[in-house]
Ligand SMILES: Cc1ncc(C[n+]2csc(CCOP(=O)(O)OP(=O)(O)O)c2C)c(N)n1
């Protein structure tokens with residue numbers, strides 16, 4: 001047996017360089033690069049190995065572990081899960097900072113390799129700096145917090161363990177049914193320990209992302225269900241996007257007159273202008289999609305997890321009438337809502353179904369076009385909303401009286417409604433730009449209003465809705481699409497939570513654009529509390545003496561070296577975007593918007609926990625309403 005003597009970290013980097021993926025006849029390296037923040041837990045191990053020979057890996061220094069991990073996740077999502085970045089951190093807080101990002105990757109089924117440093121396997125220096133030290137077990141370290149948020153988790157306490165561990169990690173990351181974060185915690189002393197690794201371990205390894213075909217039983221069952229239905233609706237989920245099912249979806253939809261409705265992850269698989277695309281489904285959905293879903297006697301869920309947002313907490317459908325047909329690579333997902341299950345690749349399944357549906361046409365007739373037209377008129381209304389200081393009726397009604405809205409208009413020096421601002425951005429950016437968002441009120445506005453005219457240009461992380469993903473993720477998208485513009489759509493709350501990778505983007509000349517919607521508060525949470533009977537409690541950004549905070553975010557970004565703009569009218573916003581397009585450096589456009597001017601729900605309901613007993617009539621009413629609504633919801 002031929003062996004090569006390497007440290008564990010050197011072996012790891014050598015192995016990463018040899019992993020390839022094979023998809024639809026094409027073969028390419030699976031690991032693009034590695035994000036790092038070095039500390040004593042990794043600098044002398046992985047740091048040394050990378051300095052000695054990084055191979056083809058692009059090495060990028062991050063600024064916050066969660067931030068760089070989010071960039072890696074966004075890169076992988078943007079590459080349809082066919083390429084990843086690895087992420088190396090130090091021990092203790094460095095690894096703990098990965099937890100929110102790991103949750104993000106897991107909830108969204110995104111492959112990413114996390115390599116946090118860990119305590120000493122030898123335990124000689126215990127407690128090493130940043131070791132938490134449990135009295136009941138020395139085996140428990142901070143790295144354990146990543147177990148519930150990893151698809152695969154391991155700890156390396158001897159160099160040779162790395163071989164079986166890495167093979168498992170790559171098997172998981174390259175399986176579309178299981179894709180998610182693989183976490184390998186590396187004892188910091190072991191990273192530098194040498195071992196005689198079998199040379200064969202480092203040979204080129206190809207991971208095949210084959211499209212799983214449906215069985216005849218599954219196909220016949222699915223075709224029968226569709227042909228028996230009068231009004232089927234197709235939910236386009238993230239799995240449809242990853243499977244690249246656009247063309248066959250459009251063909252089937254057009255030929256059989258089946259409406260398409262989208263989840264956040266599935267949006268932009270098919271462009272907004274397609275005649276049967278009714279847009280977002282559920283809590284943050286369009287009236288058109290929600291009405292179509294209610295009429296449906298068959299829901300064809302393609303690559304969807306059926307989250308509460310997609311199903312309006314299981315009230316979006318007429319469960320007495322509707323049957324479910326789920327096409328999903330994951331058995332777990334296919335089982336949901338008592339569906340007929342097709343556990344297979346979306347594109348392959350639809351292509352095989354196509355000839356079996358010859359002659360079939362739904363009974364939707366002209367309804368789809370009518371629903372689309374009504375929504376288009378509503379979208380236009382939302383575009384034209386203008387503030388006035390006497391009797392303004394915002395979309396989120398009866399929360400703030402006119403005096404408070406005027407107070408915001410004065411404090412932020414703006415009369416801009418969020419819906420008008422958002423649609424101005426939609427009209428002005430180049431259609432092949434990618435937009436990214438994750439949390440706050442913007443995901444709702446985007447799912448309803450954003451028209452993606454070029455496929456695969458809408459990147460929403462709404463599996464975990466993790467504040468801070470927007471700007472970090474924009475960097476990941478730019479690494480995936482270097483020739484296109486990317487716009488991070490971010491609220492002031494999300495910006496404040498995490499924007500460290502804006503600096504990384506500037507540092508590495510990876511141009512991103514940040515459009516910051518500043519309503520001086522956690523706007524959507526204020527909406528949530530006030531629409532359930534509470535007061536406005538700790539969701540506005542006010543000082544101890546109740547003054548509205550007016551932060552100069554443009555100045556913050558200017559300090560980092562970004563080109564910045566301050567706007568509060570449609571004209572200024574358009575001009576800023578046009579100028580931003582000409583820049584080589586990253587930009588930030590600060591848009592001051594009025595609270596309560598985002599979109600409200602359309603024929604949807606969200607089951608949130610409401611106090612069963614309280615001293616407020618509004619809360620008691622909200623509780624009663626919830627109990628009533630729950631009676632109409634499917635229970636599981
Ligand atoms: C990491 C994280 N913490 C908390 C939340 C809960 N949360 C969701 S939206 C939100 C406020 C967002 O405020 P902002 O970004 O200003 O958006 P707005 O709703 O005002 O548009 C909070 C606290 C979250 N989604 N992610």
Ligand SMILES: O=C1C[C@@H](O)[C@H](O)[C@@H](O)C1=O
Nearest residue numbers: 438439440441443465524
């Ligand atoms: O709690 C939340 C409420 C949603 O409206 C928001 O979009 C999401 O970010 C969230 O976490």
Ligand SMILES: [Mg+2]
Nearest residue numbers: 491492521523
């Ligand atoms: Mg806000």
